[in-house]
Amino acid sequence: MKPDEVLIRALTADDLPALAAFRCSTGAPWEEVVEEQIRGPLPRRYLASPPRFDGRMLIGTDPGGTALIVGAHHIEPTLEPDIGYTEVVAVSLQARGSLVQLSEGREISLGELMLLAIFKQMLSLGRHPRTFVRVDRRNQRSLALCDRVGLTEEPPDAHSDLLVQRWGELPRGT
């Protein structure tokens, strides 16, 4: 798959019916939570995001318009500039395992493509160089994705022993 075969765009209300049928879980508890959220309240939460959080939900589709990947990020408005928090990256079951061939010969997963597109958007929006995600500590697939994209620091999460945070630093001036 080539990068231009995946269109990454902002969520609209027209996407709600398709997302209500989105499947990304094979039954693991951390996947079930995300699937339920994507099929339920998450898109509406982002569509109604209060401006101070600048919530952005993204959808990556194939040329036929089928949703392959979903991502969502907002700011944690505690600093100036504000910290970008990537809340969700999810790959549809039908697209799981698909690879995207970059021009330099490197292949990346669809989850990696979405996360890097989110980081690129954070840069264009002038977010704080430090950025983070929260991951269920049992979720080896997502932890490996974090390693690949450079979210390598792992402090504990203040709110849940089940979660860890993964932090990284964005490049400057890209």
Add this chain to the structure above:
Amino acid sequence: MTVKERLQQVISEMSEEEAADAFALVAGARAGATPTDVYGTAWGKVLADVDPQALAVTGNPTIAIPDGIPDVR
């Protein structure tokens, strides 16, 4: 058609479920409700008690964005 008439038309075409969603959105916005993330933590509170070290910019990026990553449209 006035805005009110347009709204009345949209509302009349909604299913019960869509109307409930719309009502919840309006009520939430009016109440200034704070969303929560997928783990139930309120937006804006996720970094409460975070180690200040995590926020310190080192100047050594750990993230690189390779050529070919698409812009969000």
